Amino acid sequence: MKTTSIKPSDIKKQWVLIDATGQSVGRLASQIAYILRGKHKPSFVPHLDNGDNVVVVNASKAVFTGRKLDNKFYYHHSNYIGGIKAVVAKDLLANKPERVLEHAVRGMLPHNKLGRKVFHNVKIYAGNEHPHEAQKPVAAPARLVK
Template identity: 70%
Template sequence: MKTQSVTPADIKKQWVIVDAKDQSLGRIAAEVARLLRGKHKPSFVPHLDCGDNVIVINADKVSLTGRKWDTKFYYRHSNYIGGLKATLAKDLLATYPDRLINFAVKGMLPRNKLGRKVLGNLKVYAGQEHPHEAQKPVAAPLRLAKEG
């Protein structure tokens, strides 16, 4: 018997839609990262992009637990002396709601070329509408428990 090795030609990608309404940010990001990597498929190999294209809608309705809206900061640096900028989570949600999910998913992917390529398969939209109807996205088989 020979061991079957998955090649890029064997990979079948599909478009998956995830609704982030009333979901915890970390839980939705973990599920999206799993779908992007392809770990839900039996043909998963860690060195290839075998995951699906993921569309996240209602990013502006994502939730954070506890007091994180007032205490969680997102940092960036301008590469100048004293150029550290900090933004609260609630301010980031008000101006760029898609970046909350982008940052959370990016932190759950590998820090290499493949991780950057896989992150390109993520599309995040603040509202219900998205321009990917032609790809016929299917609802994601999420393993999320509704928080009550």
């Protein structure tokens, strides 16, 4: 019996819909990254984009555990001297809730060309509406998203 490896032409992508209501940001991000990489498929190979496309709705209703809402900071730099900026998680979740999940998911993907390519397969929306009805997204299996 020979081991078969999947070719890029054999990859079949699906669209998965995930509702973020009441879910912890970190746990949700790890499950999204798992689906994006394709680790839930028996045909997983680490060097190909074999994962599914993910649509996340209600990102504004995701929660932080503990005191992270007040104590967690998101940093970015303007590339000028002394240009570091910090935003508290509470403010970012109130103003741009998609960015919180994007930051968490991006951190859980590989930090290389494949990770940047795979990150384009996730679409995050703050509310319940999304423009991907034509792709007929299916709800994520309960074993993957709790």
